[in-house]
Amino acid sequence: MEEWQVTKKEAGLRLDRFLQEKKGWPRSFFMKALRMNKIKVNRKKEDPSYRLSEGDRVTSFVLEERKKKLPPVDILYEDDRILAVNKPSGLLSLDVTGKERDTLLDRVNAMLAGRGERAAYPVHRIDFNTSGILLFAKDEEAGHILDRMIQERKVKKSYLCVVRGSLQPPAGRLENYIFKDARKNRVYVTEEPVKGARTAITDYETKAVGSGLSLVECRLLTGRTHQIRSQMAHAGHPLLGDDKYGSKEWNRKMGERRQLLCSFRVAFAFGEEAGPLSYLSGKTVTMDEIPFVDRYFKGFAW
Structure with missing residues (x-):
């Protein structure tokens, strides 16, 4: 059993986000634990979206021996606030049902947990059978900003x-x-x-x-x-x-x-309106290679 008392700084976090930051668990692992009644807040079961208050006690009765090792992640760009990752075709970006144990979100957070870093989350999605660049935020502020820039069509x-x-x-x-x-x-x-x-x-x-x-x-x-x-x-x-x-x-x-x-390419076409992420202004992230391009149009360079 593990137990944490929510601090003033952590107050307002969703329960799922709190556990991801504490344990680096893949979302599928967390959702299964919740369904099995192994996560409690103040001795009661709560939804993943439950917003924590200062002083709340979060208790985990999870045994982690069954966590499996996930494949490595192809990182195209990384800094302290964001990640740009290559999602392979045939892999889910994330799984809101908690039934799938291997998604890109799971792989990214398993990697970050192995480095002793807090969990990240994707700010958009790519279809299961589509490949390419998926952006992750490492903190809520970065996530809110990227989401707003995407809505304003300033992430090309x-x-x-x-x-x-x-x-x-x-x-x-x-x-x-x-x-x-x-x-x-x-x-x-x-x-x-x-x-x-x-x-x-x-x-x-x-x-x-x-x-x-x-x-x-x-x-x-x-x-x-x-x-x-x-x-x-x-x-x-x-x-x-x-x-x-x-x-x-x-x-x-x-x-x-x-x-x-x-x-294959993501360009950050924003300026000072991105606040703490304005340092990304003008930056472009591009894939190094795409297997199907080499297969059908060998020698083509983009």
């Missing part, structure tokens, strides 16, 4: 994808409307506004063409669910490997089971 994300055919014109803008069907976990693109639809804007530029495929860079001006995947498919150029919006038959013929889409 660029993607590379492989699509079927050649876009005409080779560079331009896709602008239409996206309607999300949460039950089916997919979106639909329309040229005219309909109830519940939101404007979606993507600038694109063809970087290479060959063997009936195009390597396309996409820059998001809006951040809708499955935006690039659905807009490219609507334009007649589905992403290779994308069964949801493309052709499963074609994808299997090409030997691909996940959409070839990577968030």
